[in-house]
Amino acid sequence: MTQLPRITGDERVDRALAGLADLERAPVSAHVAAFEGLYASLEGVLAAAEEPGERGQDGTAHPSRPEREPEAR
Numbered sequence: 001m002t003q004l005p006r007i008t009g010d011e012r013v014d015r016a017l018a019g020l021a022d023l024e025r026a027p028v029s030a031h032v033a034a035f036e037g038l039y040a041s042l043e044g045v046l047a048a049a050e051e052p053g054e055r056g057q058d059g060t061a062h063p064s065r066p067e068r069e070p071e072a073r
Helices: 011-018 028-049
Strands: none
Touching: 011 028
């Protein structure tokens, strides 16, 4: 298996990726559940990053994405 980065710079992502460390020793039948759990964890991190007032690892606030205006037809 390809080596994963030990530190991504985001503690939440690092915790999610740590679950893959034992994947090589797990039976193949357990791989789907492991990847689904990783996906759910990363999806949660992304959703939290899009929330207004979310702070990055450096402690600075990240602006929320501006809402797009509906296109005129």
